[in-house]
Amino acid sequence: MWSRLREVFARELVVLVDPTNPQHARRRKQLTVAVGTVFTLGMAAAMGVAPRNAYIDPQAPRVLQPLRMPDLRAQLDQLTETDSSIYVRQDRMQRGDTIATVLRRLGVDDPDAQSFILKNPTARGLFNLNPGQALQAEIDDSNLLVSLQANLGGDAAASRELVIERVAPKTEGGDYTYKARIQTVDNDVHYEMASGAIDAAGFFKSMDAANVPDEIVEQMISIFSGVIDFHHDIARGDRFRIIYEAGFRDGSFVRNGRVVAVELINRNALHQALWYAPEDGEPGAYYTFDGRSMKRPFLRSPVEFSRVSSGFGGRDHPLHHRWAQHKGVDFAAPQGTKVFASGDGTVEFVGQQNGYGNIIVLQHAGGYSTYYAHLSGFSGVRQGQHVNQGQVIGFVGSTGWATGPHLHYEFRFNDVPQNPLTITLMEAPTLTGKSRAQFLTYTSAMLSRINMLRTYNVLTASN
Ligand SMILES: [Zn+2]
CATH class of the missing domain: 1.10.287 (Helix Hairpins)
Structure with a gap:
């Protein structure tokens, strides 16, 4: 900071x-x-x-x-x-603001400007500002508006700004006019770094303690979703390092961007991922540091991992890890928690079955199928419909033979249940040829950043 x-x-x-x-x-x-x-x-x-x-x-x-x-x-x-006769004022939109109240707070007393803003379609973009969004006005000695600038948001790399400007009269003694435009301006992208360990307070509280913003935590969970089941795998003592983009405009924070590199040591196993977009215009994705895609055919957990659902039922919950008894894995989670399709596939069954309650069965390529049982409801999926990995298909419930809300998840190969906690992870192919050379050049720069962060940790730990 x-x-x-x-x-x-x-x-x-x-x-x-x-x-x-x-x-x-x-x-x-x-x-x-x-x-x-x-x-x-x-x-x-x-x-x-x-x-x-x-x-x-x-x-x-x-x-x-x-x-x-x-x-x-x-x-x-x-x-x-x-x-010297131009004054700049900055303020933020507040709940319940009208154009008139905002202008008054900015020190603008200018009926002509106000009526322009009300009538001009571009200038009316001011009406769409959310509370907290910043505005900046330039006013002259007579409190007349010279210019008004509002940040309309954007991503980490660029901001969209609404600019309203006074135009000098064309003839002596004529009236001022106004014009409005929207411009895209590049932000300064900074790399923010954070690191920490998972302690007894749990995953999300540990992320808070390391000042990792929520949207960055969500990305991290998604990046590792093919290799880590956050509900069952995350343990006290796990450590993480993360580097992400943050966009700044004129020194003010605009928004956080993408995680560019992340490392998680989970139960002594090292997981590392980097964002990489090949130069040939292929869409970017996350890769291991040696060039293998982080994407897997199946998610390790088909249940949304959130502040609410994490730790639900506690570590000693009776439903925990009972694969041997009933050929599935249970995910204890509050009623209504989102259930995702763990892989791309087709809906083979959606409805009720004895014991399973509300259940969805998905058929995947290569002879795999997945079962999602005890659902409180479905997300509108129909039999025969194609679903994508990560798509919401239903919600956690306790229908059928269930003592409390949880998802009963089965992972089958040729209709024989497998233990999804121990199935060998299907590795994705690695980059080859020119893409691989480009990737390795890119990663060496990112690795030195990560290593810098590591040195920093060692120094603080020795204090
Ligand atoms: Zn079960």
């Missing part, structure tokens, strides 16, 4: 001291606004002193004495003489 702040500060300093930098004028204006804020806070602090004294000693005279502060504003105005 501090290193990121330092980085932002360092970059902003470069902008402020370098007049040739394209952000220079804008930054100086923003600094003017910031100093204005400090003034206001200083005044408030000065006023705050008197009532507190009066509270301690009711006889004390109430004194309001503004603090004497250096007149930075005048100095800054001298610095920014060319645009």
Whole structure:
């Protein structure tokens, strides 16, 4: 966190001291606004002193004495003489905001601008902003709008911005007009790193402790879904390292992007994955560090692993791992938890069967079939329909012979039940030829990042 702040500060300093930098004028204006804020806070602090004294000693005279502060504003105005009459204000959308209330908070008092925003289809994009989204207005001495900029979101790599600008009158004494446009701007993509260990508090709490954002945790679970059953396999003492993209715009965080590299040591087995998009335009995917795809024909767990479903029933739940008794594996999970097709296939049966309750049977290539029983309901899949791996097919329940909500999952080969916890993982083919050479070049850079993170861990651990 501090290193990121330092980085932002360092970059902003470069902008402020370098007049040739394209952000220079804008930054100086923003600094003017910031100093204005400090003034206001200083005044408030000065006023705050008197009532507190009066509270301690009711006889004390109430004194309001503004603090004497250096007149930075005048100095800054001298610095920014060319645009001293333009003020920049930033704010965020709040719940229940209208265009009028937002403009008022931004210090804009401009009926013409307001009616333009209400009428112009592009400018009306402001109505779609969610609470918390940032806006920035430039206003002149008369509180008229010069420009308005709003971040409409985007991904980690780029932001979409709505820009409304005042256009100078074409003739002397004519009226100002406005125009609105949406522009795509590249974000600065940073690589964030996190690492930690799974402790007694469980997987999600351990991820929180390492400050791994939820959307990154979800990606991590998905990346390893072919090789790790998070419900049954994750154990105390497992360790992880993760590197992911985070997009920043003008030094402000926009959103997190993709996990680019992740390592998980699960019960002393090392699992590593890298995002790699071949240069020939093939879609990207996750690969092991030696170039094998992370994708597998079957998920290790067909039940959504979430904060709610993880640890449901506890480690000593009676339904745990009873493969030997009934040729299937049980996943204890709250009623309604999503059940996924563990592989691409066709729906062979959807309905009720004695004992199984609501059940779906999927037929897969190569003589494999999977059974999903005790469901509380189906997601609308029909017999004969094709389903993709990871597609929601139903929801956990306790129909049939079940004492509590859980998924009974069977994995069969030529109709003979196999233990899905111990079946050998079907390895995906490895990259070959030119793709492999490209991949190895790419991975050497990413490996050095991961190794840097490892060194960092060792240093902190020795403190
Ligand atoms: Zn069962």
